[in-house]
Amino acid sequence: MVVGCFPAHLLTCSQCAKPHIEFNIHYNCDKCFNGSWNICLECYRAGKGCLNWFGFGSAAWARWERLKSSGYLSAEAEQPHTLIASRFADLASTSSTPLLRLETGMFCSNCLKCANDCYFQCDLCNYGDWGFCYDCVNQGRCCTHPLIPWAYTSYELEASPTSGPRTRLSPSALAGQGAVSRDSFEPLTWTVSCDICLGSIQTFAPRFHCSSCASSSDDCDICYSCYSELERKGRIAPENGQTGWRRCLHGHRMIIIRFEDTPHGQRRIILNDLVGGRMLRQNPFKSEPGLDLRRWSWSNGTKSRPVDRDVRLSAPMHRGDTTDFPPDGGVGKRAKALWSWFSKESDELMFPAEAEVTEILNVNDDWSFGVYMGMSGLFPTPYVKEKEASTDIWLEGSLGG
Numbered sequence: 001m002v003v004g005c006f007p008a009h010l011l012t013c014s015q016c017a018k019p020h021i022e023f024n025i026h027y028n029c030d031k032c033f034n035g036s037w038n039i040c041l042e043c044y045r046a047g048k049g050c051l052n053w054f055g056f057g058s059a060a061w062a063r064w065e066r067l068k069s070s071g072y073l074s075a076e077a078e079q080p081h082t083l084i085a086s087r088f089a090d091l092a093s094t095s096s097t098p099l100l101r102l103e104t105g106m107f108c109s110n111c112l113k114c115a116n117d118c119y120f121q122c123d124l125c126n127y128g129d130w131g132f133c134y135d136c137v138n139q140g141r142c143c144t145h146p147l148i149p150w151a152y153t154s155y156e157l158e159a160s161p162t163s164g165p166r167t168r169l170s171p172s173a174l175a176g177q178g179a180v181s182r183d184s185f186e187p188l189t190w191t192v193s194c195d196i197c198l199g200s201i202q203t204f205a206p207r208f209h210c211s212s213c214a215s216s217s218d219d220c221d222i223c224y225s226c227y228s229e230l231e232r233k234g235r236i237a238p239e240n241g242q243t244g245w246r247r248c249l250h251g252h253r254m255i256i257i258r259f260e261d262t263p264h265g266q267r268r269i270i271l272n273d274l275v276g277g278r279m280l281r282q283n284p285f286k287s288e289p290g291l292d293l294r295r296w297s298w299s300n301g302t303k304s305r306p307v308d309r310d311v312r313l314s315a316p317m318h319r320g321d322t323t324d325f326p327p328d329g330g331v332g333k334r335a336k337a338l339w340s341w342f343s344k345e346s347d348e349l350m351f352p353a354e355a356e357v358t359e360i361l362n363v364n365d366d367w368s369f370g371v372y373m374g375m376s377g378l379f380p381t382p383y384v385k386e387k388e389a390s391t392d393i394w395l396e397g398s399l400g401g
Contacts, residue, residue: 014050015043025107027083041112044083045342045352054080056353057128087114105152108133109352110141110373116152118188120268123148126340126352137268138219140211140255141374144329144356146267149188187265192219196226203259206271212252222248240311244325245275245296247311253280277330277359278371282307288316298326300361332359332370335384349377357384 011022014037021040029037029050037050047055054060054067060080067073086104106119108131115133122130124145132142134149192201201207201223208227213220222230230249231241240247246254256272274280276298285295285306293315297304303322306315317323337355341348351357351372357379360370368381 011038013038013040013043015039015048018042022088025085025087025112027085029081029083031081039083042342045340047340050081050083052078052081056126057130058123059127106131106150108136110136119150119152119185120147121150122146125355127354130352130355136373138211138214139374140274143373144270144273144358146260146269148262148265148267150185150265151188152185189259189266192221194223194226195220196222196230199223203266204261206256206258208246208248208254209257210248210250210252210254213248213250220248222254234312236311237308237314239314240307245307246272249311251309251311273329275328276326277328277332278374278376279330279332279359280326291315299331330359330371332361334358334387335360335370336387337384339383341379341383343379345378347377349375349379351379356387360384360386 009022010020011026012019013021013026014033016039018040021038025041027039027041027044028035029052031037032050032052039048039050047053049055054063064073064077064080068075068077084104085107086102087107089101089103103114105114105116107113108115108119109125110132113133113135115131118134120132120134120137120142121128122132122143122145125143130143132147136142137147189203191203192207193199194201194207201221206224208222208224210220210222227236227242230236231238235249236247238244246256248254253274253276255270255274257268257270259266259268276296279298281297281301281304283295283297285293287293291313292309293306294309295304296307303324303326305321305323305325306318308315335357337351337353337357340352342350349357349370349372355372357370357372359376360368362368362381363378366381367378368384369376369378370384
């Protein structure tokens, strides 16, 4: 939301004393220090909060209730404070004192863009204090958990291609640290059209979605009926179809998604992730006459098979090629983050507590390599615990072996 245009106040982080945090995402508590308590994004993600801080999202309220029940807090104890994210952004101005636009509300946890027009909230990552903008979700730069889309409605919003019928929601639904009260939000629903037949795809029907073809202004989806017809007519070879790589007409691998109803609105679910995951290796390959081949490999290069750029063609197999396909979501272990890891090193992976890290490979006893939000990198192995491959049971113990 845009509050107004005016010169920015100079803000210093109340925790680490970092100066001039007003031009970056910062968090304000309107109760502590008469509303002048502001902290930088780094301190917020480190869990430093304010003077009445109990943690993130649902964990904050659970801790507060637990402390009241144990007698550590009185029955009349003040509820956990809510910190609201804001940022001043430059506006074009010829004035010697440039006017600034104050953005406040919800920001994408990945790209940090203001996402009040369409904010996909994850109820699990960072205990519910985590979410993504439309672009990051549409283009696969988000977590693997179910996501519920919201729109901020206290201020007039510009029209959005994702907008559709809205239903007023109970104001209690978005309670928790770092979240604007949900009485200011409404759940979003919208109609998606098939890129082949141009017909509407029912909200709860599975559809093929290409994150590579998707843009900031449009989805890229194919209904099941049309995709089956593409295979039947030979526009997509069997090895590139539903039982193979699941590629779009431009050659990209696709995921399968759908929406489902919840008490708080419709949530987006990934039914089938990318075949081979994010760490599938796509290397050049000496092509035969009339073919434009690539070699796709997985399992540390121990398994591979040729793939033609033209999805209509089946690539010729060679000695040593596997006839199998890698699993949806890639090989490697999956794990839940026990704690957040927000390293600033370029080769390390960032994730919040409760995140699902996938395609994990052990580097040594201390470090592993994995994928989160479409990105890959190193992280400390003890920060996660392994998830059994075929169930939702979390296993205590090491990721080694």
